[in-house]
Amino acid sequence: MSAKRDYYEVLGISKDTQINEIKSQYRKLALKFHPxxxxxxxxxxxxxxxxxxxxxLSDTKKRQLYDQHGHAGVDGRYSTEDIFRGAGFNFDDVGSIFENLFGGRRQGFGGFGRQRGSDLLHETFVSLEDVLNGKRMDLDLQKNVDCPDCNGSGCSPGTSKIKCSDCDGQGQVRISRNMGFSTFVTVQPCRKCSGRGMMIEKPCKKCKLGKVKGTKHISFELPAGIDNGDYVISGEGESIPDGVSGDLIIRVNVQPHPKFKRDGRDIFYDTQLSMTDASLGKNLEVPTLEGFSKITVEPGSQPNTIIKLKGKGLHGRGFRGRGDQYVRLVVNIPKKLSKHQKDLLKDLEDSFD
Ligand SMILES: [Zn+2]
Ligand SMILES: [Zn+2]
Structure with a gap:
């Protein structure tokens, strides 16, 4: 066993830290490292x-012993179980795990220490219309699947797993050590069965521990309002014998739209109009994600005026209703004019005097 680290150092606190602060520091770390x-x-x-x-450190008496004698002061006096018994771990969000980590009711080899399959990454490109409506996706994933011959048991057809004799199917063994006046009980995964509790007596010939390479079809919906980034479908990654499956990560790229720009739930559209239309006013049709909308350009509209189409934007996560579409008036100034047009404009200019 490697040398134990200083408790204060482990929690990142100093010797005179008060109990309340120790609690909050522990809580922070526990949430961070919660398995x-x-x-x-x-x-x-x-x-x-x-x-x-x-x-x-949260127990006055144990802390005093530790301050005076270091680890020896505490370890020599309490068993591991006694150390934890007094601490009163009752944080709802971290509490349940203690039984699993420090003995107590544990079935087989529990979730910890189990191997985890790798995550699978799938990159996808979606349009703004997909963002508006959501998108159904169908994927064929190449990964380990349950062997069809043995239904994933890994046992030769007609046979089944047997209980490990070393740990009697528990997957773990208790090892007691006497240290002075106290007894240390540690629970370790069983070596013979690698913590599985059960063993394969006659292996299936077709597979390796119940898994074969194969294809899994999955179907899911990318929700409306999706944005660039990674979306995790938990448990759909690589699967491994006796392990926990990894996750499937869907990397979403929203493709640029030929007409619209997006900012969160809102979309932006530039519409072109002539300087005479801007001056005289006009009814226009502009494209939206679903079709067209009518807008009214008021007489005397200035360049870059924004007209809002309420509710013509996108859905957004955590929002009710849709965002808006903003239409910007881009006023075109003619670059080439005929002689006649120039004369008209000069007359217009003169009329302003
Ligand atoms: Zn098999
Ligand atoms: Zn065993």
Whole structure:
């Protein structure tokens, strides 16, 4: 066993930190390293480490012993179970895990320490119309699937798994060590069955532990209002024998639209009109994501005037209703004029005097 780190260091606090602050610091770290949230390989060990540090430093008596004698002061006096018993872990969001990590009711090898299949990445391109309506997707994923011969059991057809004799199907073994006046009980995964509890007596010839390469079809809906980024479909990644499946990550790229620009739920459209239309006013039809809308250009409209089409934008996550479409009036000044047109404009100019 490697040397234990200083409890204060583990929690990132100083020797005179008050109990309330220790609690909030622990809570922060526990949420960060909670094995349900943090899938890195060190998370479980780290979670145990901070929990143990918290158990000791949050208890006045144990903290005093630790301050005076270091780890020896605490370990020599309490068993692992006693250390945690006093700590009163009752945070709703981290509480349930303690049973799993520190003994208690545990079935087989639980979720921790199990291998996890890799994540699969699928990149997709969607249009603004897809963003408006949502998009149904059908994918054929090349990945490990349950062997059809043995239905994924890994056992030769007609046979089934047997209980591991070393751990009696528990997947774990308890090891007691006497240290001075106290007994340490640690629970470890069973070596013989690698923590599985059950063993394959006659392996299936077709597969490796119940998995074969294959194709899995999945169908799902990208929701309306989707944006660039990664969307996770949990558990649809690579699957491995006796492990947890990885996730399927859908990387969404919203393609630029030939007519519209997007900003969140709103879309923007430039409409061109002549300077005479801007001066005299006009009724126009402009494209929307679903068709056309009528707009009225008021007489005397200035260049870059924005006209809002309410509710013609996109859905957005966390919003009710749709965003808006903004139409900008781009007023075209003629670059080439006939002699007749120039004369007309000069007359117009003179009329302003
Ligand atoms: Zn098989
Ligand atoms: Zn076993």
């Amino acid at each position: 349900d949230r943090n899938k890195s390989s060190e998370a479980v060990e780290h979670f145990k480490e901070i929990s143990e540090a918290y158990a000791v």
